[in-house]
Amino acid sequence: MKHKLPLIPGDGIGPEVTEATVEVVEAAGIEVEWEKMDAGTPAYAKHLTYLPDELVESIRRNRVAIKGPVSTPIGEGFPSINVTLRKTLNLFANFRPIKNLPGVKSRYANVDIIVVRENTEDLYSGLEHMVVPGVVESLKIITAEASTRIARFAFDYARRNSRKKVSAIHKANIMKLSDGLFLACVRQVAELYPEIQYEELIVDNTCMQMVLKPEQFDVMLLENLYGDIVSDLGAGLVGGLGLVPGANLGDDCALFEPVHGSAPKIAGTNSANPTAMLLSAVLMFQHLGEIERANRISFAVESVYIKGQVLTPDVGGTASTTQFTEAVMAHLVN
Ligand code: ATP
Numbered sequence: 297m298k299h300k301l302p303l304i305p306g307d308g309i310g311p312e313v314t315e316a317t318v319e320v321v322e323a324a325g326i327e328v329e330w331e332k333m334d335a336g337t338p339a340y341a342k343h344l345t346y347l348p349d350e351l352v353e354s355i356r357r358n359r360v361a362i363k364g365p366v367s368t369p370i371g372e373g374f375p376s377i378n379v380t381l382r383k384t385l386n387l388f389a390n391f392r393p394i395k396n397l398p399g400v401k402s403r404y405a406n407v408d409i410i411v412v413r414e415n416t417e418d419l420y421s422g423l424e425h426m427v428v429p430g431v432v433e434s435l436k437i438i439t440a441e442a443s444t445r446i447a448r449f450a451f452d453y454a455r456r457n458s459r460k461k462v463s464a465i466h467k468a469n470i471m472k473l474s475d476g477l478f479l480a481c482v483r484q485v486a487e488l489y490p491e492i493q494y495e496e497l498i499v500d501n502t503c504m505q506m507v508l509k510p511e512q513f514d515v516m517l518l519e520n521l522y523g524d525i526v527s528d529l530g531a532g533l534v535g536g537l538g539l540v541p542g543a544n545l546g547d548d549c550a551l552f553e554p555v556h557g558s559a560p561k562i563a564g565t566n567s568a569n570p571t572a573m574l575l576s577a578v579l580m581f582q583h584l585g586e587i588e589r590a591n592r593i594s595f596a597v598e599s600v601y602i603k604g605q606v607l608t609p610d611v612g613g614t615a616s617t618t619q620f621t622e623a624v625m626a627h628l629v630n
Pocket of ligand 1: 309537
């Protein structure tokens, strides 16, 4: 079956890791008609908008898409393109599996965490205004509806995948109303899943616990901001941002993308690690039912790391993006 999928290379290292991914997907025998779309700076240059309507329409129509990193100009009044896309398509769950890759050097073993991050509200609502010059207010929005919905997602995932524990992460000792509401909703949902252990941890303690003993975590459930920060911390535990895939899931659409941003410092140098984007494609094709071929890509990536000869600089090697990609393709077993 030939899949028709929107492909958003993005900017910075996006086009390089996207090209690598397309090559590996084709080499794995997955038939795809890619609908290449611009977002961010490349879109602005052509369409005078950072987020063209046709891109949103294409994802709505095809229901599944893959995207590289897209940067948003900082502090210039533009809302984040990623956040806008997630909100417009109601992709309320951000899903990030953080796991040791065999062969990748890391201070930690046995890390196998699923980060579930609420994607549509919290301090990412973009509601900021100047009260008077020198005083700015930024609104943190937490609703019962979104909190319950993301809690259901996390517990459903845990149940379907035989996960043992869900940890809700919060700062309700300080933000008693907002994080208090989040926790109250999660507790109600937790009661419906008696077989799954449930715990609550304050976010600062969580960061320390992750660095001390990350293997204690299973499924982590977080509001938007804490989820963003803890995801990067988690990526650091297993070897860095170049390795961790992600998905934004809603009731109607799914958008797969790596956790990392556009890493402008290494853009255009053919040194970015395409693993995070490749593993995001693996998640996407598993979602689409291409389990066997998706797993072949995943095994090929693991084999390259286990051999440890062709690795990109972020994980201690000297290989280029192209060389790493060729090594992955050479390990695709038919
Ligand atoms: P954003 O603000 O867009 O979320 P970020 O702050 O998470 O981005 P990134 O652009 O993701 O930052 O990258 C931070 C650093 O991590 C980069 O400077 C780079 O050194 C490293 N990095 C991220 N992704 C990769 C990759 N795919 N390959 C190699 N190094 C990477």
